[in-house]
Amino acid sequence: MTLLRLDASIQGDRSASSALADTVVAELTAARPETPVVTRHLGQDPLPADAWALATSAGFVAEAERSAEQRAALDLAAALADEVRAADALVLALPLYNYGVSQHAKAWIDLVTVGFGTGVPALEGKPTVLVTTRGGAFGEGTPREGWDHNTAYLRRILADLWLADLTVVEREFTLVGVNPALDQFAELAAVMAKQAEEDAVAAGRALAAR
Numbered sequence: 001m002t003l004l005r006l007d008a009s010i011q012g013d014r015s016a017s018s019a020l021a022d023t024v025v026a027e028l029t030a031a032r033p034e035t036p037v038v039t040r041h042l043g044q045d046p047l048p049a050d051a052w053a054l055a056t057s058a059g060f061v062a063e064a065e066r067s068a069e070q071r072a073a074l075d076l077a078a079a080l081a082d083e084v085r086a087a088d089a090l091v092l093a094l095p096l097y098n099y100g101v102s103q104h105a106k107a108w109i110d111l112v113t114v115g116f117g118t119g120v121p122a123l124e125g126k127p128t129v130l131v132t133t134r135g136g137a138f139g140e141g142t143p144r145e146g147w148d149h150n151t152a153y154l155r156r157i158l159a160d161l162w163l164a165d166l167t168v169v170e171r172e173f174t175l176v177g178v179n180p181a182l183d184q185f186a187e188l189a190a191v192m193a194k195q196a197e198e199d200a201v202a203a204g205r206a207l208a209a210r
């Protein structure tokens with residue numbers, strides 16, 4: 001089994017999503033040490049922000065007339081799609097920023113969509129663990145219920161469009177202990193952190209059992 005691991009945190013060593021993804025991968029590789037793990041860090045090594053528009057516009061231009069930039073963007077989209085195609089399983093650590101999907105993750109999704117073709121189920125049947133983290137809490141009855149525009153979007157793309165066999169590991173209130181205004185939620189945040197860690201362990205073991 002070849003694993004593709006993506007990270008999109010911009011927070012380096014302080015990343016909660018990367019820490020959970022570490023747990024998933026550690027559980028998998030402890031059980032199956034021979035597993036090749038291909039990594040791509042979209043937060044530290046971002047895809048060019050203009051590549052998607054260039055690749056898309058290339059579709060409206062005869063092949064011989066495409067610019068060097070359009071060709072490079074199409075090659076990048078094809079390479080990203082190949083990376084996905086070559087993976088038997090995926091671990092995607094994609095956090096919430098500014099109430100939405102990280103721009104780095106969106107750039108990857110858009111280019112993979114070009115690489116496969118719109119509507120192609122890029123992950124059909126592939127075990128995929130989405131790890132996602134949020135600083136606040138957005139559950140039912142909370143003041144910001146409905147403000148998480150990251151998780152539902154990612155579920156739509158990964159499971160509904162790309163047909164991944166999706167497991168979601170999520171952790172809320174990661175800003176508790178960082179933002180003093182959230183100190184009152186320390187107990188709840190600790191419970192959420194523990195649950196997320198347990199879910200990450202279970203997801204890694206489930207991958208290993210595939």
Ligand SMILES: Cc1cc2nc3c(=O)[nH]c(=O)nc-3n(C[C@H](O)[C@H](O)[C@H](O)COP(=O)(O)O)c2cc1C
Binds near residue numbers: 098099100
């Ligand atoms: C630039 C930036 C924007 C953020 N925007 C939000 C936000 O809109 N809502 C929220 O609940 N948390 C927000 N957060 C907190 C992150 O969701 C939180 O730090 C989470 O753990 C991010 O994943 P990471 O730790 O893997 O980077 C933001 C954090 C950063 C750095």
